[in-house]
Amino acid sequence: MARKSRRNLVEEQVIFSLREYRFGSYARLSVRSNKIKNDDSISHQLQRNREFISRNLSGSILTGEYCDNGVSGTTFNRPGFSELLKDIKSGKINAVIVKDFSRFGRNYLEALELLDVVFPELDVRFISIDDGYDSADPQCSKERMVYVIKHLANEYYARISSKKLTQAHELARGNGEFWGARPPYGFERSKANSKILVIDPEAASVVVRIFNMFVLEGYSYYKIAQILNRENIPSPKSYHLIKHGKAEKVEKNPEKYLWLGNFISSITQF
Incomplete structure (x- = not known):
């Protein structure tokens, strides 16, 4: 695909700045409560x-406000969100704004389809x-792709919470806290707060490359694993051990820690 010139990018920005947008504001909270006093409350x-x-x-202009209180982000079959989509399709709304991606949804594949296919086709701006x-x-x-990685973590949170987390942990997750045993590949714990995840630049660059090979180049899981192994790029298992000072464990049995097709699948098909 031809790269856009600086002039074209500036022209696009001018066009967008001149257009009048009718925003639909969307909010969601997994745990139903009107008394939660934190940054993620509906209000x-x-x-x-x-x-x-x-x-x-x-x-x-802000044309409408839509919310789902006590509704999981793993599904887009939500009353408030359905009403927002209805107003988008009718032409009442041509832009959507949310506080953060996790409020929008934690189902990675469906969220990206909306952002990459549905909204562009309907000429809808998303913030x-x-x-x-x-x-x-x-x-x-x-x-x-940076946002793709963040969506991976969003869905990872939702999956593990439904199986392992207590209600207290669910409330903590609503505050953006991570209670899993190990962060998803591509993220690491913040040094300032171990319950908060931040992007791990080294691992994240590998995730970006995996998505490029899978989505853009059409490589199979097996082919991607072959390429990464050939280039001696640590798999998620070996990367975790090396990062925590246990490189000798990997060196003693390197074949045990190679990239496998199912590792690639878990990253691309959450």
């Missing part, structure tokens, strides 16, 4: 969205405030 999410539009999007993502910004398209 706080909607307030953040209102303030962002007012301060940063002159010429745009995720805390992630610094705006589909109207050409730079965001170039950095799309």
Whole structure:
């Protein structure tokens, strides 16, 4: 695909800045409660969205607010979200704003289909405030894979919480805290707060490459694993051991820690 010139990127930004957007503000909370006083409460999410539009999007208007209280992000079959989609398809709404990607949804494949296929086809702008993502910004398209990685973690949280976490842990997850035994590949624990995950640049670059090979180049899981092994790139298992000072364990039995097709599948098909 031909690379856009700086002039074309500037022209795109001008076009988007001149267009009038009718925003639909969306908020979601997994645990039903109107008394949760934190950054992820429904009222706080909607307030953040209102303030962002007012301060940063002159010429745009907030047309409607939609919310799902006590509804899991693993499904898009939600009353509030369904109403938002209905208004998008009718032309009432042509832009969507959320506090962060996890409020939008934790089902990675469905979320990306909406962001990459459905919304572009309907000419809908999408903004995720805390992630610094705006589909109207050409730079965001170039950095799309960073957001793909974040979606992987979002769905990982949802999957493990449904099986292993207590209600207290579910509330903590609502605050953006991670209670799993090991962060998903591509993330690491924050040094400031071990319950918060941040992107691990080294592992994340491998995830980006895996997605490029799988989605853009059409390689099979087996082929991708072969390439990574040939280049001596540590698998998730060996990477974890090496990072925690146990490289000798990998060196004693390297074949035990090779990339396998199922590792690639788990990364691309959460």
